[in-house]
Amino acid sequence: MSSSSEPLNPLAIAKLLGPSNPKLDHLVRFLNSVRGTDKVLMFIQYWSKVVVWWLQRRGRVSGAATRILNLSSPVSDFRILLRYYGLLPMVQYMNYLEYHPPSSRLALTIERIQNWCNIIYYPLEHIYWLGAHQVLPISEQKTNKIGMWSCRFWAAYVVLEYGRLAEQYRLLRQRETNLLKRIKAGDIATEEDPEVEMATIKTERQSIVVNTCINSGYLPLTVHWSLEKSSFPDVLVGVCGGFASIFQIYAAWKAEA
Template sequence: MDGSDIVDGTLEASGVLVGAEETDMSEKRPLAADGSDAGSTSNTHKSEKTPARKLGGNFVLALALRRMLKSPAPTLDHIIRFLSSGSGHDKLWMITQYFTKIVVWLYAKRGYKSASERVRILSNLVADYRIMIRLTGLVPMSQFIRYGEQFPAPTPLLQWLNRVMNLSLVCYYPLEHIYWLGAHRIIPLADNLVETSGYWSCRFWAAWVALQFVHLGEEYRVIKNRRQQIFTQGKSDAIKMQQELDAIDAEKRSWNIQLLINACYFPLTLHWSTRGSTFPDVAVGACGTVAALAQAYNVWKATA
């Protein structure tokens, strides 16, 4: 047998083996209508396509997580700056303190007494915490007073108003400290003295709020005069003139927010300064929530 016979014999042997294997497997698997091996196709799809879908889904999820974790998060950074500031931290708890009073009223109105009492406890705890963190309030207050003397207000009236308002806060803080320390039995004080300290601290705060209305009135006059001066001077540089007007508009918007905050504080200070006040607690919550949101907005802009 020559070489070609060996090759032909080998091919024939291979063909027989392949044919025998296919025949043997065809007896174990049904054929599809077109004669194809349905079982083989089905198994192939199960073994290949299902893991591919899972792999594709996991890949998309991993890619999304990677992009989320590695990409910049300016909003999250802003939230952290807001909460890291002393004012932002306090405003978060202030919103909680006053908004929960509204929730208490809603729960009580609908007959959810147990839930109402639990939320009331939370509101009282937050209020107590906010008083506690003001125990160091005189420290930044002293710095604010020094700053006001080093950089005087634009008018003599505003400067004197700042001094009187600062004096009212200097009286307010120690009285509130006495109230809190006495109420928690940290220092031994008679109950009537603790109560009196609380009322008088709020009265000094009420004096500050009343003076703030006068302060805002003088600020409005200054802003109005500055706007009139810009138009009467008739500057040739239109761009610079527009920039000055934009700055005044920004001050006016800030003035509007301060007026809103003070208007919300005014009934609260009168309520806490008066023995036997009948001002409803839900109204306290509403006024406090609006004031807290407005102040939080200012802090949010300042930490941008």
């Protein structure tokens, strides 16, 4: 009798996944990465605000909304803790950028300024969190001021990102136009593969669209948190952050493929 006809042992139910499961492997890689974990938590953090608003709007203020709020707060704290060593990869990228600069001088300048915005943003956010949790002896007023300034540098980064994406798109269009002209003229080197190059251009264009969507979700949040007094409702914080989280998860998932 073949092994396939043997009854399945309930203790071996994982066998149903098969000898190889690429989707499961992909999911494990995604969740094992700091980026993947952060983006899933980001999704929970922001969409929970929308769910709480919906429950309260329907008059269900009791248990469910309170429990969701009780989950959202530690999730937010954990995401900040995940960023506590964010300066190290930032310094690493700053070093990489100087030795592998983009083809455009404008793009290089924008990225340099963005990096310095982050170099200031990260420590301010860390000090804010430590002050808010009374780890550092900082008054509430000063803690809120530090948090506001950290968000202002984040807002500067987000605004600059539109410029970087616009320049990236301009260079991409230029590459695409030049490639199409060379294909039409038959001016293609033997080692070149125009189909591969066009596929690369298509992938980069998709990346620009995704990053523009992410940035557009972040922009109203950074402006809101940069102001001393803002009337931006919490439900819209959830919608904007949740919108960005969807594209962040997509980008992180593709990166771990």
